[in-house]
């Protein structure tokens with residue numbers, strides 16, 4: 053298991069931030085705060101919370117909520133990744149005493165995480181008379197054939213569509229073409245695309261999506277505060293990501309995750325990472341406080357401006373003396389699902405024809 057954990061204390065409650073923030077249908081950080089508060093009052097006043105968010109949650113929150121998510125990352129209490137489910141379950145495997153707060157039954161993950169079958173560790177927040185209560189989720193073991201079917205469903209039918217065109221569309225990365233949509237500010241849409249009249253559209257705004265390179269060539273860049281992971285960002289083939297103090301298209305804005313003094317040590321255009329044919333290169337852009345390349349065996353080299361340094365798994369890039377670190381993920385970019393969990397498998401349906 054490639055799970056990284058730095059200096060943050062071990063969590064006693066692992067939170068699935070996206071469904072919690074969307075408990076009432078909108079995305080509101082207040083619901084995360086209310087869940088934390090309710091757990092402290094009803095279950096454990098000394099609980100240590102750790103949250104995992106989908107990258108898409110950021111785009112659904114209001115500015116205040118985004119700021120709160122950033123605070124959680126800064127204080128090493130949260131990370132944001134393309135798809136939270138497997139990450140959340142890996143952390144729950146690593147911290148086996150922790151409770152998990154989610155609304156999901158993770159039926160398509162029960163083969164990979166067999167401890168889910170019959171577990172009593174998973175709690176669902178529910179509204180009762182204006183306050184949040186916790187209900188133990190029913191993780192009664194389900195039969196192997198249903199687990200297989202859930203996995204198949206999750207892989208083949210995003211947003212209720214089946215068939216070859218969907219599978220073909222999912223082989224590629226997509227970008228949103230609508231400049232009013234928040235996804236257009238990102239190099240790739242970090243959710244599965246949707247379909248309208250046979251065309252691939254942005255899942256958020258329904259504008260036509262632009263096809264990028266094949267997904268198999270996408271790499272993931274993992275950002276760390278020291279050794280604590282805070283962000284994981286997909287980098288499609290031929291795409292580039294500029295890291296610095298700026299918020300434009302194709303940029304990683306360090307002000308989201310560093311406090312004022314630390315962020316000030318990063319230049320506006322500090323470092324660029326590019327994906328060329330599935331290989332990732334880092335290029336120092338002439339920043340004030342520089343960038344170091346740390347080889348797998350620990351050798352440290354200062355990057356020269358304009359020279360592209362190849363980056364392999366196990367190597368690290370340290371910005372401004374290590375205020376922010378990044379690595380290449382050894383994992384493939386995972387793909388999220390569209391909640392097939394709630395449906396009934398055909399062999400359990402009681403239908404007569």
Ligand SMILES: [Zn+2]
Nearest residue numbers: 228233254257
């Ligand atoms: Zn869009």
